[in-house]
Amino acid sequence: MTETPAGLPPVEYAVAVERYLAASGLAEGSRRIYRIALDTWAWALADRPAPTGPERRRARPPVLPLALLDHPDATARLRAAVGRRAADTDPRTLNRELSTLRAAAAWWRARGWIAGDPAADLHPHPLPEPAAANAPLTPDELRALFALRAPLREQTLWHLLHETGAAIETVLALDTDHLDLPRRRTRPGHAPVHWQSGTARLLPLLVVGRATGPLFLTDRRAPTGTPTADRCPYTGRARLSYRRAAELFTTHTRALGPGWTLRRLRAAR
Incomplete structure (x- = not known):
């Protein structure tokens, strides 16, 4: 990860994540949980399945440009990732991870770093839990x-x-x-x-x-x-x-x- 001078928009997704977390005012433990969630979506944007179990914490997410969030395929990639994670993830956990991505994307969009939110239309309401x-x-x-x-x-x-x-x-x-x-x-x-x-x-x-x-x-x-x-x-x-x-x-x-x-x-x- 290459840090960008504070006055310039970040090029890398990982740098944008750290900027968002630094400005969030969250406690260190909460920032760690948010970082794990945002790293999960980095795998999705790279069109690769995220590691699971203990490997999830240790794996380095792929390096990718923040501009990938504005790619026409970004929503489709995230939707596919939601489908994969819904199969073996508690719905409340998946909802929290999606909310984390939406909050970060809104913060980046407010600064002009990205133009849209590819996660906005994935599901407008909390995921329905199976009976x-x-x-x-x-x-x-x-x-x-x-x-x-x-x-x-x-x-x-x-x-x-x-x-x-x-x-x-x-x-x-x-x-x-x-x-x-x-x-x-x-x-x-x-x-x-x-x-x-x-x-x-x-x-x-x-x-x-x-x-x-x-x-x-x-x-x-x-x-x-x-x-x-x-x-x-x-x-x-x-x-x-x-x-x-x-x-x-x-x-x-x-x-x-x-x-x-x-x-x-x-x-x-």
Whole structure:
């Protein structure tokens, strides 16, 4: 990426992304999420499938001119990318990524860097979720899910969501010192969450050696600027986000077929 002097319009898409993020006023963690989303659309504009899973974070997006957003084929390329991602991405995540692109394009257009917005007509309303996205998982589907060879973190999260019916955001906000393990519930003063035997078997293994800090952690150390409340004091890793939890669920359930979302798991209580 070649930086352009601040007074000149950027030539490269990546430079325009950094200019937008620098002016956004977002916290560092939010800028990182926005950057990942905008990098995803760079792959689409280059007419190449974006990497998925862990490779998505490590892969360098293709270098391309910002003017490609005004190319007659830009909307078609983005529409094809939306179709690909809709097959294995939570609709809310895809909507957020599209909103991120629209916001950046509007900012660039206001500065005269591009003439139009190729994402404007992809879908004027939030993507309709398939009916199955809100239906609880069946007993057979639950058995197939819990039989997957998934890491302890994922299995614990899935059991906790299924057994408690708690909001996903509530579960991901839990800290280890919120738990009353013998009574299978959170301690007084915290969001009331009660779980059953499946979670009770897994939670002690997940929190071993950790008395405080986020319950569910990322695989990597937290980036600079992560709030103390979202950083594990023992491992230095960050609190697992909803977006990453949804991605992991999609990745692990891909072999089971389409339509698997964390929301269906919660509804299966």
